[in-house]
Amino acid sequence: MxxxxxxxxxxxxxxxxxxxxxxxxxxxxxxxxxxxxxxxxxxxxxxxxxxxxxxxxxxxxxxxxxxxxxxxxxxxxxxxxxxxxxxxxxxxxxxxxxxxxxxxxxxxxxxxxxxxxxxxxxxxxxxxxxxxxxxxxxxxxxxxxxxxxxxLEQPPMTGADLVAEVTTAEPYVIGPEGDKRFTVAAIDLGIKSMTPFRMAERGCEVHVLPASTTIDEIRALNPDGVFFSNGPGDPAAADDAVALLTAVLDAGLPYFGICFGNQIFGRALGFGTYKLKYGHRGVNQPVMDLNDRRVEITAHNHGFAVDAPLDTDVPTKWGTARVSHVGLNDNVVEGLELRDDQGTLKSFSVQYHPEAAAGPHDSSYLFDRFVDVMQNGKDA
The missing domain is CATH 3.50.30.20 (Carbamoyl-phosphate synthase small subunit, N-terminal domain)
Incomplete structure:
Protein backbone atom coordinates (compact mmCIF):
# COMPACT_ATOMS: atom_id res chain seq x y z
CA MET A 1 0.00 0.00 0.00
CA LEU A 152 -29.85 2.07 -8.57
CA GLU A 153 -29.30 2.05 -12.34
CA GLN A 154 -27.41 -1.26 -12.17
CA PRO A 155 -29.15 -4.54 -13.13
CA PRO A 156 -29.85 -7.02 -10.30
CA MET A 157 -28.29 -10.48 -10.21
CA THR A 158 -31.72 -12.11 -10.45
CA GLY A 159 -32.31 -12.92 -14.11
CA ALA A 160 -28.65 -12.39 -15.07
CA ASP A 161 -27.27 -14.81 -17.68
CA LEU A 162 -23.50 -14.41 -17.35
CA VAL A 163 -22.13 -17.74 -18.56
CA ALA A 164 -21.21 -16.44 -22.02
CA GLU A 165 -19.04 -13.77 -20.36
CA VAL A 166 -16.80 -16.25 -18.54
CA THR A 167 -16.71 -19.46 -20.60
CA THR A 168 -13.65 -20.43 -22.63
CA ALA A 169 -13.61 -19.24 -26.24
CA GLU A 170 -11.98 -22.43 -27.51
CA PRO A 171 -11.78 -26.03 -26.29
CA TYR A 172 -8.60 -27.18 -24.59
CA VAL A 173 -7.39 -30.45 -23.07
CA ILE A 174 -5.86 -31.23 -19.69
CA GLY A 175 -4.01 -34.52 -20.04
CA PRO A 176 -4.11 -37.30 -17.43
CA GLU A 177 -1.41 -37.89 -14.87
CA GLY A 178 -0.08 -41.34 -15.68
CA ASP A 179 -2.09 -43.71 -17.82
CA LYS A 180 -5.34 -42.50 -19.32
CA ARG A 181 -8.38 -44.20 -17.78
CA PHE A 182 -11.30 -41.99 -18.80
CA THR A 183 -12.33 -39.18 -21.14
CA VAL A 184 -14.35 -36.37 -19.56
CA ALA A 185 -16.23 -33.63 -21.42
CA ALA A 186 -16.16 -30.64 -19.05
CA ILE A 187 -18.54 -27.81 -19.90
CA ASP A 188 -17.01 -24.52 -18.82
CA LEU A 189 -19.68 -22.35 -17.19
CA GLY A 190 -16.96 -20.48 -15.30
CA ILE A 191 -14.62 -23.32 -14.39
CA LYS A 192 -11.85 -23.02 -11.81
CA SER A 193 -8.50 -24.32 -13.06
CA MET A 194 -8.02 -26.72 -10.14
CA THR A 195 -11.12 -28.73 -11.11
CA PRO A 196 -9.83 -30.44 -14.29
CA PHE A 197 -6.51 -31.07 -12.55
CA ARG A 198 -8.31 -32.94 -9.76
CA MET A 199 -9.78 -35.20 -12.46
CA ALA A 200 -6.45 -35.48 -14.28
CA GLU A 201 -4.90 -36.73 -11.03
CA ARG A 202 -7.27 -39.68 -11.33
CA GLY A 203 -6.33 -40.60 -14.88
CA CYS A 204 -8.91 -38.49 -16.73
CA GLU A 205 -8.25 -36.76 -20.03
CA VAL A 206 -10.37 -33.63 -19.56
CA HIS A 207 -11.70 -31.77 -22.59
CA VAL A 208 -12.75 -28.32 -21.34
CA LEU A 209 -15.45 -27.07 -23.70
CA PRO A 210 -17.28 -23.77 -24.26
CA ALA A 211 -20.77 -23.40 -22.87
CA SER A 212 -22.05 -23.26 -26.46
CA THR A 213 -20.96 -26.87 -27.10
CA THR A 214 -23.65 -29.10 -28.62
CA ILE A 215 -24.60 -32.63 -27.68
CA ASP A 216 -23.24 -33.84 -31.04
CA GLU A 217 -19.86 -32.29 -30.23
CA ILE A 218 -19.88 -34.03 -26.87
CA ARG A 219 -20.80 -37.35 -28.48
CA ALA A 220 -17.93 -36.95 -30.95
CA LEU A 221 -15.48 -37.14 -28.03
CA ASN A 222 -16.97 -40.48 -26.95
CA PRO A 223 -16.64 -39.40 -23.30
CA ASP A 224 -16.98 -41.69 -20.31
CA GLY A 225 -18.59 -38.85 -18.38
CA VAL A 226 -19.74 -35.25 -18.61
CA PHE A 227 -19.00 -32.50 -16.10
CA PHE A 228 -20.65 -29.08 -15.66
CA SER A 229 -18.64 -26.49 -13.71
CA ASN A 230 -19.34 -23.66 -11.35
CA GLY A 231 -20.29 -20.29 -12.82
CA PRO A 232 -21.92 -16.90 -12.22
CA GLY A 233 -25.45 -15.59 -12.58
CA ASP A 234 -28.98 -16.84 -12.10
CA PRO A 235 -29.51 -20.53 -12.97
CA ALA A 236 -33.12 -19.71 -13.88
CA ALA A 237 -31.74 -17.75 -16.85
CA ALA A 238 -29.41 -20.52 -18.08
CA ASP A 239 -31.86 -22.31 -20.37
CA ASP A 240 -29.21 -23.34 -22.90
CA ALA A 241 -27.19 -25.15 -20.23
CA VAL A 242 -30.32 -26.93 -19.00
CA ALA A 243 -31.17 -28.03 -22.54
CA LEU A 244 -27.64 -29.38 -23.06
CA LEU A 245 -27.67 -31.30 -19.79
CA THR A 246 -31.09 -32.74 -20.62
CA ALA A 247 -29.60 -34.07 -23.86
CA VAL A 248 -26.63 -35.49 -21.91
CA LEU A 249 -28.98 -37.36 -19.58
CA ASP A 250 -31.06 -38.55 -22.55
CA ALA A 251 -27.84 -39.99 -24.00
CA GLY A 252 -27.28 -41.97 -20.82
CA LEU A 253 -23.90 -40.37 -20.08
CA PRO A 254 -22.72 -40.25 -16.46
CA TYR A 255 -22.82 -36.72 -15.07
CA PHE A 256 -21.06 -34.78 -12.31
CA GLY A 257 -21.78 -31.11 -11.53
CA ILE A 258 -20.34 -28.57 -9.14
CA CYS A 259 -22.05 -25.41 -7.85
CA PHE A 260 -23.77 -23.87 -10.91
CA GLY A 261 -23.62 -27.37 -12.35
CA ASN A 262 -25.69 -28.53 -9.37
CA GLN A 263 -28.32 -25.89 -10.05
CA ILE A 264 -28.46 -26.80 -13.73
CA PHE A 265 -28.82 -30.46 -12.75
CA GLY A 266 -31.68 -29.51 -10.45
CA ARG A 267 -33.47 -27.68 -13.23
CA ALA A 268 -32.94 -30.56 -15.67
CA LEU A 269 -34.49 -32.93 -13.10
CA GLY A 270 -37.54 -30.69 -12.87
CA PHE A 271 -36.79 -28.71 -9.71
CA GLY A 272 -36.86 -24.94 -9.38
CA THR A 273 -34.18 -22.59 -8.11
CA TYR A 274 -34.35 -19.50 -5.91
CA LYS A 275 -32.13 -16.70 -4.66
CA LEU A 276 -30.73 -16.98 -1.16
CA LYS A 277 -30.97 -13.99 1.17
CA TYR A 278 -27.19 -13.54 1.32
CA GLY A 279 -25.73 -16.78 -0.04
CA HIS A 280 -22.91 -19.05 1.11
CA ARG A 281 -19.34 -17.92 0.44
CA GLY A 282 -16.30 -19.15 2.32
CA VAL A 283 -14.39 -22.27 3.32
CA ASN A 284 -16.11 -23.20 6.58
CA GLN A 285 -19.60 -24.41 5.61
CA PRO A 286 -20.79 -27.68 7.26
CA VAL A 287 -22.57 -30.12 4.94
CA MET A 288 -24.02 -33.56 5.65
CA ASP A 289 -24.01 -36.43 3.17
CA LEU A 290 -27.44 -37.94 3.72
CA ASN A 291 -26.31 -41.36 2.48
CA ASP A 292 -23.94 -42.01 5.40
CA ARG A 293 -24.60 -38.98 7.69
CA ARG A 294 -20.99 -37.94 7.30
CA VAL A 295 -20.35 -34.22 7.92
CA GLU A 296 -17.72 -32.38 5.93
CA ILE A 297 -16.47 -28.80 6.08
CA THR A 298 -16.74 -27.35 2.61
CA ALA A 299 -15.92 -24.36 0.40
CA HIS A 300 -18.86 -22.47 -1.09
CA ASN A 301 -19.62 -19.66 -3.50
CA HIS A 302 -23.28 -19.43 -4.43
CA GLY A 303 -26.18 -17.02 -4.13
CA PHE A 304 -28.82 -19.33 -5.59
CA ALA A 305 -30.01 -22.79 -4.54
CA VAL A 306 -32.12 -25.70 -5.77
CA ASP A 307 -35.68 -25.99 -4.49
CA ALA A 308 -36.09 -29.74 -3.92
CA PRO A 309 -37.68 -31.85 -1.14
CA LEU A 310 -35.10 -33.03 1.39
CA ASP A 311 -36.72 -36.34 2.27
CA THR A 312 -38.63 -37.45 -0.82
CA ASP A 313 -37.54 -39.53 -3.82
CA VAL A 314 -38.71 -37.94 -7.07
CA PRO A 315 -39.31 -40.08 -10.18
CA THR A 316 -37.89 -38.78 -13.48
CA LYS A 317 -37.66 -40.28 -16.97
CA TRP A 318 -34.02 -41.19 -16.23
CA GLY A 319 -34.55 -42.77 -12.81
CA THR A 320 -35.08 -41.60 -9.25
CA ALA A 321 -33.77 -38.23 -8.12
CA ARG A 322 -33.15 -37.27 -4.52
CA VAL A 323 -31.31 -34.76 -2.37
CA SER A 324 -27.96 -36.26 -1.32
CA HIS A 325 -26.40 -33.45 0.73
CA VAL A 326 -27.80 -30.71 2.94
CA GLY A 327 -26.27 -27.62 4.54
CA LEU A 328 -26.36 -27.84 8.33
CA ASN A 329 -26.58 -24.09 8.89
CA ASP A 330 -29.85 -23.55 7.04
CA ASN A 331 -30.98 -26.86 5.43
CA VAL A 332 -30.20 -25.62 1.91
CA VAL A 333 -29.91 -28.36 -0.74
CA GLU A 334 -26.19 -29.04 -1.22
CA GLY A 335 -26.27 -32.07 -3.49
CA LEU A 336 -28.43 -34.16 -5.82
CA GLU A 337 -28.20 -37.67 -7.20
CA LEU A 338 -29.90 -39.72 -9.88
CA ARG A 339 -30.18 -43.52 -9.55
CA ASP A 340 -31.59 -46.11 -11.92
CA ASP A 341 -34.30 -48.64 -11.09
CA GLN A 342 -31.69 -50.95 -9.54
CA GLY A 343 -30.48 -48.18 -7.24
CA THR A 344 -27.18 -47.68 -9.07
CA LEU A 345 -25.82 -44.13 -8.99
CA LYS A 346 -25.81 -42.71 -12.54
CA SER A 347 -25.31 -38.97 -12.06
CA PHE A 348 -24.78 -36.56 -9.16
CA SER A 349 -23.87 -33.01 -8.24
CA VAL A 350 -22.93 -30.88 -5.25
CA GLN A 351 -23.48 -27.21 -4.53
CA TYR A 352 -20.04 -26.70 -3.02
CA HIS A 353 -16.43 -26.98 -4.26
CA PRO A 354 -14.62 -30.32 -3.73
CA GLU A 355 -11.60 -29.06 -5.69
CA ALA A 356 -11.11 -26.32 -3.01
CA ALA A 357 -7.60 -25.22 -3.95
CA ALA A 358 -7.21 -23.24 -0.75
CA GLY A 359 -8.96 -25.99 1.25
CA PRO A 360 -10.65 -27.62 3.00
CA HIS A 361 -10.23 -30.99 1.29
CA ASP A 362 -12.92 -32.98 3.09
CA SER A 363 -14.87 -33.37 -0.16
CA SER A 364 -12.15 -34.56 -2.54
CA TYR A 365 -13.70 -38.04 -2.42
CA LEU A 366 -16.37 -36.78 -4.81
CA PHE A 367 -13.91 -36.96 -7.69
CA ASP A 368 -13.35 -40.61 -6.77
CA ARG A 369 -17.11 -41.06 -6.80
CA PHE A 370 -17.23 -39.66 -10.34
CA VAL A 371 -14.52 -42.12 -11.37
CA ASP A 372 -16.54 -44.97 -9.88
CA VAL A 373 -19.68 -43.88 -11.74
CA MET A 374 -17.77 -43.72 -15.02
CA GLN A 375 -16.21 -47.13 -14.38
CA ASN A 376 -19.63 -48.60 -13.69
CA GLY A 377 -20.79 -47.14 -16.99
CA LYS A 378 -17.89 -48.79 -18.78
CA ASP A 379 -18.56 -52.13 -17.15
CA ALA A 380 -22.28 -52.08 -17.89
Whole structure:
Protein backbone atom coordinates (compact mmCIF):
# COMPACT_ATOMS: atom_id res chain seq x y z
CA MET A 1 0.00 0.00 0.00
CA UNK A 2 1.58 3.28 -1.09
CA UNK A 3 1.32 6.46 0.98
CA UNK A 4 -0.65 8.15 -1.79
CA UNK A 5 -3.21 5.37 -1.87
CA UNK A 6 -3.51 5.37 1.92
CA UNK A 7 -4.57 9.02 1.74
CA UNK A 8 -6.86 8.67 -1.27
CA UNK A 9 -10.50 8.69 -0.13
CA UNK A 10 -13.02 6.12 -1.33
CA UNK A 11 -16.79 5.88 -0.96
CA UNK A 12 -19.04 2.82 -0.72
CA UNK A 13 -22.83 3.09 -1.05
CA UNK A 14 -25.38 0.25 -0.88
CA UNK A 15 -28.68 0.42 -2.76
CA UNK A 16 -30.54 1.18 0.49
CA UNK A 17 -28.39 4.28 0.96
CA UNK A 18 -26.06 2.85 3.61
CA UNK A 19 -22.74 4.65 3.23
CA UNK A 20 -19.15 3.94 4.27
CA UNK A 21 -16.11 6.14 3.75
CA UNK A 22 -12.64 4.67 3.61
CA UNK A 23 -9.54 4.75 1.45
CA UNK A 24 -8.71 3.44 -1.99
CA UNK A 25 -7.40 -0.12 -2.34
CA UNK A 26 -6.33 -1.18 -5.80
CA UNK A 27 -7.21 0.88 -8.86
CA UNK A 28 -8.72 4.34 -8.83
CA UNK A 29 -12.13 4.79 -10.43
CA UNK A 30 -15.65 3.57 -9.89
CA UNK A 31 -17.30 0.15 -9.95
CA UNK A 32 -20.66 -1.49 -9.32
CA UNK A 33 -21.96 -4.97 -8.58
CA UNK A 34 -23.75 -7.19 -6.11
CA UNK A 35 -22.35 -6.90 -2.58
CA UNK A 36 -21.44 -10.34 -1.18
CA UNK A 37 -19.37 -11.36 1.82
CA UNK A 38 -16.79 -14.15 2.04
CA UNK A 39 -16.05 -15.78 5.40
CA UNK A 40 -12.69 -17.34 4.49
CA UNK A 41 -9.68 -16.21 6.50
CA UNK A 42 -7.29 -17.10 3.66
CA UNK A 43 -7.26 -18.03 0.00
CA UNK A 44 -8.09 -14.55 -1.23
CA UNK A 45 -6.19 -15.10 -4.49
CA UNK A 46 -8.41 -18.09 -5.34
CA UNK A 47 -11.48 -16.04 -4.42
CA UNK A 48 -10.52 -13.10 -6.61
CA UNK A 49 -9.80 -15.28 -9.66
CA UNK A 50 -12.97 -17.39 -9.38
CA UNK A 51 -15.17 -16.62 -12.43
CA UNK A 52 -18.28 -17.23 -10.30
CA UNK A 53 -17.70 -13.77 -8.80
CA UNK A 54 -18.41 -12.05 -12.11
CA UNK A 55 -20.31 -8.78 -11.40
CA UNK A 56 -19.96 -9.13 -7.63
CA UNK A 57 -18.21 -6.88 -5.12
CA UNK A 58 -16.52 -9.12 -2.55
CA UNK A 59 -16.38 -8.14 1.13
CA UNK A 60 -13.83 -10.04 3.20
CA UNK A 61 -15.11 -10.71 6.72
CA UNK A 62 -11.61 -11.57 7.91
CA UNK A 63 -10.18 -8.20 8.96
CA UNK A 64 -6.57 -8.59 7.81
CA UNK A 65 -6.08 -9.22 4.07
CA UNK A 66 -3.03 -9.24 1.81
CA UNK A 67 -0.37 -10.51 4.20
CA UNK A 68 0.85 -13.24 1.81
CA UNK A 69 0.87 -10.99 -1.24
CA UNK A 70 0.24 -12.36 -4.73
CA UNK A 71 1.95 -15.27 -6.48
CA UNK A 72 1.99 -16.78 -9.96
CA UNK A 73 0.69 -20.22 -8.96
CA UNK A 74 -2.65 -19.93 -7.16
CA UNK A 75 -4.85 -18.27 -9.78
CA UNK A 76 -8.04 -20.18 -10.53
CA UNK A 77 -8.37 -18.51 -13.95
CA UNK A 78 -6.53 -16.09 -16.21
CA UNK A 79 -7.71 -12.91 -14.45
CA UNK A 80 -9.41 -11.37 -11.44
CA UNK A 81 -13.19 -11.56 -11.92
CA UNK A 82 -14.62 -9.65 -8.96
CA UNK A 83 -16.21 -6.30 -9.76
CA UNK A 84 -14.75 -4.71 -6.62
CA UNK A 85 -13.04 -5.55 -3.35
CA UNK A 86 -13.71 -4.48 0.25
CA UNK A 87 -11.34 -5.06 3.19
CA UNK A 88 -10.91 -3.68 6.66
CA UNK A 89 -7.15 -3.79 7.31
CA UNK A 90 -5.01 -4.09 4.20
CA UNK A 91 -1.55 -5.51 4.90
CA UNK A 92 1.16 -2.88 4.68
CA UNK A 93 3.82 -5.56 4.24
CA UNK A 94 3.42 -8.92 2.49
CA UNK A 95 5.51 -11.95 3.29
CA UNK A 96 5.57 -15.32 1.53
CA UNK A 97 8.35 -17.21 -0.18
CA UNK A 98 6.06 -17.63 -3.22
CA UNK A 99 4.82 -14.05 -3.51
CA UNK A 100 5.92 -11.84 -6.39
CA UNK A 101 4.02 -8.64 -5.57
CA UNK A 102 1.51 -7.15 -3.18
CA UNK A 103 -2.22 -7.78 -3.46
CA UNK A 104 -2.74 -4.03 -3.83
CA UNK A 105 -0.34 -3.96 -6.80
CA UNK A 106 -2.18 -6.81 -8.55
CA UNK A 107 -5.57 -5.19 -8.00
CA UNK A 108 -4.20 -1.94 -9.44
CA UNK A 109 -2.60 -3.71 -12.41
CA UNK A 110 -5.87 -5.46 -13.29
CA UNK A 111 -8.00 -2.36 -12.78
CA UNK A 112 -9.97 -3.62 -9.78
CA UNK A 113 -11.44 -0.80 -7.70
CA UNK A 114 -11.54 -1.45 -3.96
CA UNK A 115 -11.93 0.20 -0.58
CA UNK A 116 -10.11 -0.38 2.71
CA UNK A 117 -10.38 0.90 6.23
CA UNK A 118 -14.13 0.39 6.73
CA UNK A 119 -16.00 -1.67 9.32
CA UNK A 120 -16.53 -4.85 7.30
CA UNK A 121 -18.09 -6.59 10.32
CA UNK A 122 -20.85 -3.98 10.47
CA UNK A 123 -21.28 -4.13 6.70
CA UNK A 124 -21.56 -7.93 6.79
CA UNK A 125 -24.12 -7.85 9.61
CA UNK A 126 -26.14 -5.34 7.61
CA UNK A 127 -26.20 -7.65 4.58
CA UNK A 128 -27.11 -10.64 6.75
CA UNK A 129 -30.07 -8.73 8.16
CA UNK A 130 -31.24 -6.95 5.00
CA UNK A 131 -30.04 -9.34 2.31
CA UNK A 132 -27.62 -9.04 -0.59
CA UNK A 133 -27.97 -5.81 -2.53
CA UNK A 134 -26.34 -3.72 -5.23
CA UNK A 135 -23.37 -1.56 -4.31
CA UNK A 136 -21.04 1.04 -5.75
CA UNK A 137 -17.45 1.91 -4.84
CA UNK A 138 -15.87 5.14 -6.05
CA UNK A 139 -12.61 7.01 -5.58
CA UNK A 140 -13.83 9.87 -7.79
CA UNK A 141 -17.28 10.59 -6.32
CA UNK A 142 -17.67 12.26 -2.91
CA UNK A 143 -21.45 12.70 -2.87
CA UNK A 144 -23.25 9.55 -1.59
CA UNK A 145 -26.52 10.61 -3.20
CA UNK A 146 -24.92 10.90 -6.62
CA UNK A 147 -23.27 7.47 -6.29
CA UNK A 148 -26.53 5.96 -5.00
CA UNK A 149 -28.33 7.16 -8.12
CA UNK A 150 -25.84 5.24 -10.26
CA UNK A 151 -26.08 2.15 -8.02
CA LEU A 152 -29.85 2.07 -8.57
CA GLU A 153 -29.30 2.05 -12.34
CA GLN A 154 -27.41 -1.26 -12.17
CA PRO A 155 -29.15 -4.54 -13.13
CA PRO A 156 -29.85 -7.02 -10.30
CA MET A 157 -28.29 -10.48 -10.21
CA THR A 158 -31.72 -12.11 -10.45
CA GLY A 159 -32.31 -12.92 -14.11
CA ALA A 160 -28.65 -12.39 -15.07
CA ASP A 161 -27.27 -14.81 -17.68
CA LEU A 162 -23.50 -14.41 -17.35
CA VAL A 163 -22.13 -17.74 -18.56
CA ALA A 164 -21.21 -16.44 -22.02
CA GLU A 165 -19.04 -13.77 -20.36
CA VAL A 166 -16.80 -16.25 -18.54
CA THR A 167 -16.71 -19.46 -20.60
CA THR A 168 -13.65 -20.43 -22.63
CA ALA A 169 -13.61 -19.24 -26.24
CA GLU A 170 -11.98 -22.43 -27.51
CA PRO A 171 -11.78 -26.03 -26.29
CA TYR A 172 -8.60 -27.18 -24.59
CA VAL A 173 -7.39 -30.45 -23.07
CA ILE A 174 -5.86 -31.23 -19.69
CA GLY A 175 -4.01 -34.52 -20.04
CA PRO A 176 -4.11 -37.30 -17.43
CA GLU A 177 -1.41 -37.89 -14.87
CA GLY A 178 -0.08 -41.34 -15.68
CA ASP A 179 -2.09 -43.71 -17.82
CA LYS A 180 -5.34 -42.50 -19.32
CA ARG A 181 -8.38 -44.20 -17.78
CA PHE A 182 -11.30 -41.99 -18.80
CA THR A 183 -12.33 -39.18 -21.14
CA VAL A 184 -14.35 -36.37 -19.56
CA ALA A 185 -16.23 -33.63 -21.42
CA ALA A 186 -16.16 -30.64 -19.05
CA ILE A 187 -18.54 -27.81 -19.90
CA ASP A 188 -17.01 -24.52 -18.82
CA LEU A 189 -19.68 -22.35 -17.19
CA GLY A 190 -16.96 -20.48 -15.30
CA ILE A 191 -14.62 -23.32 -14.39
CA LYS A 192 -11.85 -23.02 -11.81
CA SER A 193 -8.50 -24.32 -13.06
CA MET A 194 -8.02 -26.72 -10.14
CA THR A 195 -11.12 -28.73 -11.11
CA PRO A 196 -9.83 -30.44 -14.29
CA PHE A 197 -6.51 -31.07 -12.55
CA ARG A 198 -8.31 -32.94 -9.76
CA MET A 199 -9.78 -35.20 -12.46
CA ALA A 200 -6.45 -35.48 -14.28
CA GLU A 201 -4.90 -36.73 -11.03
CA ARG A 202 -7.27 -39.68 -11.33
CA GLY A 203 -6.33 -40.60 -14.88
CA CYS A 204 -8.91 -38.49 -16.73
CA GLU A 205 -8.25 -36.76 -20.03
CA VAL A 206 -10.37 -33.63 -19.56
CA HIS A 207 -11.70 -31.77 -22.59
CA VAL A 208 -12.75 -28.32 -21.34
CA LEU A 209 -15.45 -27.07 -23.70
CA PRO A 210 -17.28 -23.77 -24.26
CA ALA A 211 -20.77 -23.40 -22.87
CA SER A 212 -22.05 -23.26 -26.46
CA THR A 213 -20.96 -26.87 -27.10
CA THR A 214 -23.65 -29.10 -28.62
CA ILE A 215 -24.60 -32.63 -27.68
CA ASP A 216 -23.24 -33.84 -31.04
CA GLU A 217 -19.86 -32.29 -30.23
CA ILE A 218 -19.88 -34.03 -26.87
CA ARG A 219 -20.80 -37.35 -28.48
CA ALA A 220 -17.93 -36.95 -30.95
CA LEU A 221 -15.48 -37.14 -28.03
CA ASN A 222 -16.97 -40.48 -26.95
CA PRO A 223 -16.64 -39.40 -23.30
CA ASP A 224 -16.98 -41.69 -20.31
CA GLY A 225 -18.59 -38.85 -18.38
CA VAL A 226 -19.74 -35.25 -18.61
CA PHE A 227 -19.00 -32.50 -16.10
CA PHE A 228 -20.65 -29.08 -15.66
CA SER A 229 -18.64 -26.49 -13.71
CA ASN A 230 -19.34 -23.66 -11.35
CA GLY A 231 -20.29 -20.29 -12.82
CA PRO A 232 -21.92 -16.90 -12.22
CA GLY A 233 -25.45 -15.59 -12.58
CA ASP A 234 -28.98 -16.84 -12.10
CA PRO A 235 -29.51 -20.53 -12.97
CA ALA A 236 -33.12 -19.71 -13.88
CA ALA A 237 -31.74 -17.75 -16.85
CA ALA A 238 -29.41 -20.52 -18.08
CA ASP A 239 -31.86 -22.31 -20.37
CA ASP A 240 -29.21 -23.34 -22.90
CA ALA A 241 -27.19 -25.15 -20.23
CA VAL A 242 -30.32 -26.93 -19.00
CA ALA A 243 -31.17 -28.03 -22.54
CA LEU A 244 -27.64 -29.38 -23.06
CA LEU A 245 -27.67 -31.30 -19.79
CA THR A 246 -31.09 -32.74 -20.62
CA ALA A 247 -29.60 -34.07 -23.86
CA VAL A 248 -26.63 -35.49 -21.91
CA LEU A 249 -28.98 -37.36 -19.58
CA ASP A 250 -31.06 -38.55 -22.55
CA ALA A 251 -27.84 -39.99 -24.00
CA GLY A 252 -27.28 -41.97 -20.82
CA LEU A 253 -23.90 -40.37 -20.08
CA PRO A 254 -22.72 -40.25 -16.46
CA TYR A 255 -22.82 -36.72 -15.07
CA PHE A 256 -21.06 -34.78 -12.31
CA GLY A 257 -21.78 -31.11 -11.53
CA ILE A 258 -20.34 -28.57 -9.14
CA CYS A 259 -22.05 -25.41 -7.85
CA PHE A 260 -23.77 -23.87 -10.91
CA GLY A 261 -23.62 -27.37 -12.35
CA ASN A 262 -25.69 -28.53 -9.37
CA GLN A 263 -28.32 -25.89 -10.05
CA ILE A 264 -28.46 -26.80 -13.73
CA PHE A 265 -28.82 -30.46 -12.75
CA GLY A 266 -31.68 -29.51 -10.45
CA ARG A 267 -33.47 -27.68 -13.23
CA ALA A 268 -32.94 -30.56 -15.67
CA LEU A 269 -34.49 -32.93 -13.10
CA GLY A 270 -37.54 -30.69 -12.87
CA PHE A 271 -36.79 -28.71 -9.71
CA GLY A 272 -36.86 -24.94 -9.38
CA THR A 273 -34.18 -22.59 -8.11
CA TYR A 274 -34.35 -19.50 -5.91
CA LYS A 275 -32.13 -16.70 -4.66
CA LEU A 276 -30.73 -16.98 -1.16
CA LYS A 277 -30.97 -13.99 1.17
CA TYR A 278 -27.19 -13.54 1.32
CA GLY A 279 -25.73 -16.78 -0.04
CA HIS A 280 -22.91 -19.05 1.11
CA ARG A 281 -19.34 -17.92 0.44
CA GLY A 282 -16.30 -19.15 2.32
CA VAL A 283 -14.39 -22.27 3.32
CA ASN A 284 -16.11 -23.20 6.58
CA GLN A 285 -19.60 -24.41 5.61
CA PRO A 286 -20.79 -27.68 7.26
CA VAL A 287 -22.57 -30.12 4.94
CA MET A 288 -24.02 -33.56 5.65
CA ASP A 289 -24.01 -36.43 3.17
CA LEU A 290 -27.44 -37.94 3.72
CA ASN A 291 -26.31 -41.36 2.48
CA ASP A 292 -23.94 -42.01 5.40
CA ARG A 293 -24.60 -38.98 7.69
CA ARG A 294 -20.99 -37.94 7.30
CA VAL A 295 -20.35 -34.22 7.92
CA GLU A 296 -17.72 -32.38 5.93
CA ILE A 297 -16.47 -28.80 6.08
CA THR A 298 -16.74 -27.35 2.61
CA ALA A 299 -15.92 -24.36 0.40
CA HIS A 300 -18.86 -22.47 -1.09
CA ASN A 301 -19.62 -19.66 -3.50
CA HIS A 302 -23.28 -19.43 -4.43
CA GLY A 303 -26.18 -17.02 -4.13
CA PHE A 304 -28.82 -19.33 -5.59
CA ALA A 305 -30.01 -22.79 -4.54
CA VAL A 306 -32.12 -25.70 -5.77
CA ASP A 307 -35.68 -25.99 -4.49
CA ALA A 308 -36.09 -29.74 -3.92
CA PRO A 309 -37.68 -31.85 -1.14
CA LEU A 310 -35.10 -33.03 1.39
CA ASP A 311 -36.72 -36.34 2.27
CA THR A 312 -38.63 -37.45 -0.82
CA ASP A 313 -37.54 -39.53 -3.82
CA VAL A 314 -38.71 -37.94 -7.07
CA PRO A 315 -39.31 -40.08 -10.18
CA THR A 316 -37.89 -38.78 -13.48
CA LYS A 317 -37.66 -40.28 -16.97
CA TRP A 318 -34.02 -41.19 -16.23
CA GLY A 319 -34.55 -42.77 -12.81
CA THR A 320 -35.08 -41.60 -9.25
CA ALA A 321 -33.77 -38.23 -8.12
CA ARG A 322 -33.15 -37.27 -4.52
CA VAL A 323 -31.31 -34.76 -2.37
CA SER A 324 -27.96 -36.26 -1.32
CA HIS A 325 -26.40 -33.45 0.73
CA VAL A 326 -27.80 -30.71 2.94
CA GLY A 327 -26.27 -27.62 4.54
CA LEU A 328 -26.36 -27.84 8.33
CA ASN A 329 -26.58 -24.09 8.89
CA ASP A 330 -29.85 -23.55 7.04
CA ASN A 331 -30.98 -26.86 5.43
CA VAL A 332 -30.20 -25.62 1.91
CA VAL A 333 -29.91 -28.36 -0.74
CA GLU A 334 -26.19 -29.04 -1.22
CA GLY A 335 -26.27 -32.07 -3.49
CA LEU A 336 -28.43 -34.16 -5.82
CA GLU A 337 -28.20 -37.67 -7.20
CA LEU A 338 -29.90 -39.72 -9.88
CA ARG A 339 -30.18 -43.52 -9.55
CA ASP A 340 -31.59 -46.11 -11.92
CA ASP A 341 -34.30 -48.64 -11.09
CA GLN A 342 -31.69 -50.95 -9.54
CA GLY A 343 -30.48 -48.18 -7.24
CA THR A 344 -27.18 -47.68 -9.07
CA LEU A 345 -25.82 -44.13 -8.99
CA LYS A 346 -25.81 -42.71 -12.54
CA SER A 347 -25.31 -38.97 -12.06
CA PHE A 348 -24.78 -36.56 -9.16
CA SER A 349 -23.87 -33.01 -8.24
CA VAL A 350 -22.93 -30.88 -5.25
CA GLN A 351 -23.48 -27.21 -4.53
CA TYR A 352 -20.04 -26.70 -3.02
CA HIS A 353 -16.43 -26.98 -4.26
CA PRO A 354 -14.62 -30.32 -3.73
CA GLU A 355 -11.60 -29.06 -5.69
CA ALA A 356 -11.11 -26.32 -3.01
CA ALA A 357 -7.60 -25.22 -3.95
CA ALA A 358 -7.21 -23.24 -0.75
CA GLY A 359 -8.96 -25.99 1.25
CA PRO A 360 -10.65 -27.62 3.00
CA HIS A 361 -10.23 -30.99 1.29
CA ASP A 362 -12.92 -32.98 3.09
CA SER A 363 -14.87 -33.37 -0.16
CA SER A 364 -12.15 -34.56 -2.54
CA TYR A 365 -13.70 -38.04 -2.42
CA LEU A 366 -16.37 -36.78 -4.81
CA PHE A 367 -13.91 -36.96 -7.69
CA ASP A 368 -13.35 -40.61 -6.77
CA ARG A 369 -17.11 -41.06 -6.80
CA PHE A 370 -17.23 -39.66 -10.34
CA VAL A 371 -14.52 -42.12 -11.37
CA ASP A 372 -16.54 -44.97 -9.88
CA VAL A 373 -19.68 -43.88 -11.74
CA MET A 374 -17.77 -43.72 -15.02
CA GLN A 375 -16.21 -47.13 -14.38
CA ASN A 376 -19.63 -48.60 -13.69
CA GLY A 377 -20.79 -47.14 -16.99
CA LYS A 378 -17.89 -48.79 -18.78
CA ASP A 379 -18.56 -52.13 -17.15
CA ALA A 380 -22.28 -52.08 -17.89
Missing amino acids: SDSQSLSPALLVLEDGTTYRGHSYGAAGETFGEAVFVTAMGGYQETLTDPSYRRQVVIQTSPHIGNTGWNEEDDESAKIWVAGYVVRDAARVFSSWRSTKSLDAELTEQGIVGIQGIDTRALTRHLRERGTMRVGISTVETDPRALLARV
